Amino acid sequence: MLDVGALGAWFSDAANWTGRYGLVNLLGEHLWLTFVSIALASLIAVPLGLFIGHTGRGEVFVIGLGSLSRAIPTMGLLFALVLLLGVEFRELSVVLALAVIALPPLIAGAYSGVASIPPSIRDSATAQGMTAWQLVRHVELPLASPSIIGGFRIAFIQVVSTVVLAPLVGLGGLGFGIIQGLALRNFAQVTASSLVIIALTITGELLLGYWQRRAADRLGIPTNLEKP
Amino acid sequence: MEWFIANWSFIAGLAWTHLSISIPPIILGSVIAIVMARVIPTRFVTPTRTILGAIYAIPSLALFVVLPAVLGTKFIGPTNVIIALTIYAITSMYFSARDAFRQVPVATMTTSRALGMNSRQMFVHVELPLAVPGLIAGLRVVAASTISIASIGAVVGVRNLGYLFIDGFQRKIPEEIISGLVAISVIALALDAGLWLLGRAMTPWRNAKVARA
Numbered sequence: 001m002l003d004v005g006a007l008g009a010w011f012s013d014a015a016n017w018t019g020r021y022g023l024v025n026l027l028g029e030h031l032w033l034t035f036v037s038i039a040l041a042s043l044i045a046v047p048l049g050l051f052i053g054h055t056g057r058g059e060v061f062v063i064g065l066g067s068l069s070r071a072i073p074t075m076g077l078l079f080a081l082v083l084l085l086g087v088e089f090r091e092l093s094v095v096l097a098l099a100v101i102a103l104p105p106l107i108a109g110a111y112s113g114v115a116s117i118p119p120s121i122r123d124s125a126t127a128q129g130m131t132a133w134q135l136v137r138h139v140e141l142p143l144a145s146p147s148i149i150g151g152f153r154i155a156f157i158q159v160v161s162t163v164v165l166a167p168l169v170g171l172g173g174l175g176f177g178i179i180q181g182l183a184l185r186n187f188a189q190v191t192a193s194s195l196v197i198i199a200l201t202i203t204g205e206l207l208l209g210y211w212q213r214r215a216a217d218r219l220g221i222p223t224n225l226e227k228p
Numbered sequence: 229m230e231w232f233i234a235n236w237s238f239i240a241g242l243a244w245t246h247l248s249i250s251i252p253p254i255i256l257g258s259v260i261a262i263v264m265a266r267v268i269p270t271r272f273v274t275p276t277r278t279i280l281g282a283i284y285a286i287p288s289l290a291l292f293v294v295l296p297a298v299l300g301t302k303f304i305g306p307t308n309v310i311i312a313l314t315i316y317a318i319t320s321m322y323f324s325a326r327d328a329f330r331q332v333p334v335a336t337m338t339t340s341r342a343l344g345m346n347s348r349q350m351f352v353h354v355e356l357p358l359a360v361p362g363l364i365a366g367l368r369v370v371a372a373s374t375i376s377i378a379s380i381g382a383v384v385g386v387r388n389l390g391y392l393f394i395d396g397f398q399r400k401i402p403e404e405i406i407s408g409l410v411a412i413s414v415i416a417l418a419l420d421a422g423l424w425l426l427g428r429a430m431t432p433w434r435n436a437k438v439a440r441a
Contacts, residue, residue: 007297071417072409073376073377073379073393075390076405076412079394079397079405080402083405157284175289182304182384191293191294191297194291195294197286201286201287202285204285205281205285206278
């Protein structure tokens with residue numbers, strides 16, 4: 001059962017907070033890997049999703065990508081990509097692998113945001129003399145924003161979970177405490193690390209969910225937060 | 229491909245463990261989620277949604293190793309993995325099940341009541357069959373993601389197809405990792421096709437148009 005004493009002792013030991021493998025450093029590394037790879041993926045995914053939603057071309061591709069990404073384990077994808085891209089540039093390969101994992105939800109979010117806009121709204125924008133670019137910039141992008149944020153929320157969940165496995169390919173991040181703790185049978189460290197990871201992911205999920213709801217409220221459209 | 233053929237029986241063994249660890253959570257989690265979708269009153273739906281959404285966000289490895297602290301189970305081994313996969317199945321299936329039941333038209337329910345059915349008959353003969361398409365859609369998502377997440381169990385000592393990822397990486401055999409990816413995708417696709425067929429068999433009225441013509 002939960003050994004509160006051992007857990008408290010682990011958290012109150014300053015040695016577990018500082019240094020290369022201290023919580024502060026590992027947390028920073030975890031967040032850095034997550035943000036860089038999602039940012040990198042969004043540079044491609046959001047414009048692509050908007051384009052597919054705007055033109056209606058390649059919708060089958062989005063749907064297929066969605067179900068494919070659910071069935072392929074992110075762990076295998078991470079390991080395979082790191083091994084194939086090369087272990088010499090470990091950090092770069094991990095970021096690229098994580099970006100690949102972030103692509104499908106980001107594309108789907110941007111796409112479905114645009115696709116769910118009623119045709120009458122787009123028609124009236126065109127009737128007012130808007131160019132295609134103005135339509136995308138001033139109508140489709142703002143109306144799709146809650147769904148785009150929803151895409152970021154799912155990408156965050158996927159990537160932040162996969163970063164937990166980064167120590168298995170030789171990087172750090174908060175998963176280090178779990179992997180090392182299991183190997184050394186230091187279970188206080190395992191439990192403490194997983195609690196920090198859980199706190200981090202739930203905070204991120206709630207913040208992004210709140211942001212998504214606020215964006216939807218501002219537009220007066222109902223949010224479909226039901227499906228995670 | 230050569231690696232796959234040379235290690236065929238090894239992979240089959242891992243696939244068997246993989247299935248035996250994934251199927252019980254898929255069934256158990258779905259049943260619990262369907263019951264929850266039926267019994268949780270409307271005013272508790274929003275908090276339930278928030279809590280399940282938060283649980284869904286927890287990385288699987290973290291959930292695997294935090295369970296021993298809560299339940300007193302052993303850190304290494306299949307127990308935590310099965311429990312965690314069941315929890316994930318519930319979080320995903322709950323939303324699908326609620327949607328599936330809400331899609332049943334109110335008029336149909338009123339009609340069956342007017343025909344003199346009691347609540348149990350209405351549920352078994354009207355509501356449940358009409359919710360089948362939605363429930364099957366939810367089950368397909370649960371099946372694919374459970375099969376996929378189960379591979380992370382290899383990190384806590386469950387020798388399933390995820391073991392091919394860890395071993396393949398350590399021994400630098402890309403073919404081994406790719407064999408694992410392919411095997412998992414094949415299992416996921418087979419389950420998906422099976423569930424689709426099951427859904428069709430359970431809703432014969434949906435493809436009755438051809439017979440009528």
